[in-house]
Amino acid sequence: xxxxxxxxRGVGGHLPSKVLTNDDLAKMxxxxxxxxxxxxxxRKRHIAAEGETTSDLGAIAAKKALDAAGLTPDDIDLIVMAxxxxxxxxxxxxxxxxxxxxITRGAAFDLQAVCSGFVFATATADNFLARGQFERxxxxxxxxxxRILDWSDRGTCVLFGDGAGAMVLERQTKEQAGxxxxxxxxLRTDGRYRxxxxxxxxxxxxxxxxxxRMVGNQVFKHAVxxxxxxxxxxxxxxGLQVKDIDWFVPHQAxxxxxxxxxxxxxxxxxxxxxxxxxxxxxxxxxVPLAMAxxxxxxxxxxxxxxxxxxxxxxxxxxxxxxxV
Ligand code: ACO
Numbered sequence: 001x002x003x004x005x006x007x008x009r010g011v012g013g014h015l016p017s018k019v020l021t022n023d024d025l026a027k028m029x030x031x032x033x034x035x036x037x038x039x040x041x042x043r044k045r046h047i048a049a050e051g052e053t054t055s056d057l058g059a060i061a062a063k064k065a066l067d068a069a070g071l072t073p074d075d076i077d078l079i080v081m082a083x084x085x086x087x088x089x090x091x092x093x094x095x096x097x098x099x100x101x102x103i104t105r106g107a108a109f110d111l112q113a114v115c116s117g118f119v120f121a122t123a124t125a126d127n128f129l130a131r132g133q134f135e136r137x138x139x140x141x142x143x144x145x146x147r148i149l150d151w152s153d154r155g156t157c158v159l160f161g162d163g164a165g166a167m168v169l170e171r172q173t174k175e176q177a178g179x180x181x182x183x184x185x186x187l188r189t190d191g192r193y194r195x196x197x198x199x200x201x202x203x204x205x206x207x208x209x210x211x212x213r214m215v216g217n218q219v220f221k222h223a224v225x226x227x228x229x230x231x232x233x234x235x236x237x238x239g240l241q242v243k244d245i246d247w248f249v250p251h252q253a254x255x256x257x258x259x260x261x262x263x264x265x266x267x268x269x270x271x272x273x274x275x276x277x278x279x280x281x282x283x284x285x286x287v288p289l290a291m292a293x294x295x296x297x298x299x300x301x302x303x304x305x306x307x308x309x310x311x312x313x314x315x316x317x318x319x320x321x322x323x324v
Contacts, residue, residue: 002173005181006126008324009071009136009168012064013292014057015046015279016162029154036158041255045161045280048144053087055096057164058142061288062101065138065166068295076168077106078134080125082117082141082284084313085148086110089203097140106134114197115251115312117141117284118165119187122308122320126182129171140166141284148199150211159254160212161280165288179303180323184238186230187318193222197313223257223311228264230319231309238321240305242266245321247300251310252276252286261309273299283312300324 021044022033036042048057058081066072081094094108113120118141125137142164149157172181196218201210227250235242248267250258255276262272273294275286282289287308294300306324311317 002132004130004132004171005174005177006129006169007172007177007180008322009170010065010067010069011165011167011288011292011295012061012068013165013289014060014064014163015289016048016052016057018047018049019044020047022158025158028151029157031154031158039256040159041274041276042159042280043277046163047146048162054083054085054142054144055087055093055100057144057162058083058093058097058140058166059100061142061164061166062097062138062140064292065168069168071136071168073101073103076101076103076136076138078125078128078137079103079108080121080137080139081108081110082113082121083110083143084112084114084117084283085144093142094140113312113316114314115253115281115283115286116310116314116316116318118287119308119310119318119320120316122167122169122182123185123187123318125169126185129169132171135171137169138166139169140164141286141288143283143285145212145283148209148212155216156212156214159281161282163279163282163285163289165285165292167288167291183240183321183323184234185318185320186233186237188226188230189314189316191314193315196222196315220254220257222315223253224260224264226315226317227261227309227311227319230317231265231307234307234319234321240321244305245271245307246304247271247273247294247306249273249287249291249294249306249308251312252279252290253281
């Protein structure tokens, strides 16, 4: 049987045009620009306009990823969409994006792993491609977290924003791929920690959408240890070492978490891609948004070894090593 590898062809990101600064937030809740910047590194976030949906953002990011890959929607036969803020309870937002892109073949489905969604979606697409079941996948992370925030809770509303990112993964033979492709993946969840980060509504419980609730300092403590362990597992699985990593593209939740994980792993600060100041925590969209930014500005180059990681509600966490 032919052995296949999943290779990154293109990455794209999209942020809605409306911007909410820390100073804007200080007019809404009891907070300051100084507090938010010092505790999180976030300076602003983007907010979807009325009527602008997760699928709208996701479809634009997907088009940008296709452009970067030099491909068209007709080349795609799989969409794996990570989102915790779907357009509707059903159908899957992925099918709405599929329709917006004009794709009428293959399969599209949503995946729910909150902030870790992009890592879980990458792992899922990689498995389908490696088995030869699909040819080219759009892996999308898209969110409108502004719709599930309690805008009177200063402990959470200052942290999150809306946005989308997408990556085209292509099935290639080992000969075609050379050294490129997804090298190692580690996924974990532990439902005992549900109460640390969750949304207090849903179809089967309250029949409402609900709002995000979080014990921030507890999540923080879990984040640093669990992510560091996960990265070590991915690196081991790939038969590589931490020093081989060219770029660390973490979930953009909080600058302090990013820096603490990099320090624990012994990764130099200049290898860390941080865009959290620009858009806050966009959940499943944050990793591809950061990756797209670092490819666009020329930092990440073909052949570089990129580490992606995330942790979020569940708790769910994971990491992946990809040579781009
Ligand atoms: N402005 C001013 N003061 C605030 C604010 C605010 N926006 N928010 C909280 N405070 C206050 C608290 O009330 C508390 O006051 P007190 O000491 O009088 O009680 C004080 O600041 C310290 O609160 P802590 O929660 O201990 O502050 P901490 O340093 O832990 O920072 C933060 C809080 C930024 C939330 C941090 O814990 C964090 O980033 N945690 C990780 C969160 C995260 O990454 N979540 C996303 C995971 S992804 C997903 O799945 C969605």
